Amino acid sequence: MLLDVRMPGMDGLEAARRILAAALPTRVVVTAALRAGVSGFLLKVAPPEDLVTAVRTVAAGHGLLDPAVTLRVIETYAAAPASDPARAAALAGLTDRETDVLALVAAGLSDAEIAARLYLGEATVKTHVSRILLKLGLRDRVQAVAFAYESGLVTPGGR
Structure with a gap:
């Protein structure tokens, strides 16, 4: 399932939380915040081929981080x-x-x-x-x- 952070009615993070809380066998790529428990993080500005690769990667059971945010994720854990x-x-x-x-x-x-x-x-x-x-x-x-x-x-x- 591919979600966007900015969706009408419910944002993608809340949708991801609800999907994951229901323990559905769904891998989720969301364009923001790994803390919601998603399997990946991809920026909206990523080229279409990166989106396809991301969906395939997550569907195969792997996690994915957009290279542009990897340093920020590491810094977050370093400050923890x-x-x-x-x-x-x-x-x-x-x-x-x-x-x-x-x-x-x-x-x-x-x-x-x-x-x-x-x-x-x-x-x-x-x-x-x-x-x-x-x-x-x-x-x-x-x-x-x-x-x-x-x-x-x-x-x-x-x-």
């Missing part, structure tokens, strides 16, 4: 309070390799880039990402990035 002890403790349930993969996901690397960095096959990376999401109870890569920062696994500018 210290790591959440419960989230930090949840990291103990991950293997060392899964922890490495999560850190690289949080750094914005693609599956192919992670595979090259860790000398793994891309399918192996996808398996690790799936297990990370399952073990941590996360919906997609966007939530995994947020979790990595909130747990203190990664910080802007380093690990």
Whole structure:
């Protein structure tokens, strides 16, 4: 489902909150505010081909951040309070390799880039990402990035 922040009657953020609260199996790309629990963020000025790619990416179960806002998202998490002890403790349930993969996901690397960095096959990376999401109870890569920062696994500018 593709929503706009500015819609008549109800804004896209409220619509996203209601859809996600209903636990419908819908991936949502909204052009503002990841805090509403959406799976992606794309600027309205994005070219049409980026919109198509975004919809396909989110529909495939991945998260998406428009590159133009990535720094702002990182700065938001950097300004957030210290790591959440419960989230930090949840990291103990991950293997060392899964922890490495999560850190690289949080750094914005693609599956192919992670595979090259860790000398793994891309399918192996996808398996690790799936297990990370399952073990941590996360919906997609966007939530995994947020979790990595909130747990203190990664910080802007380093690990």
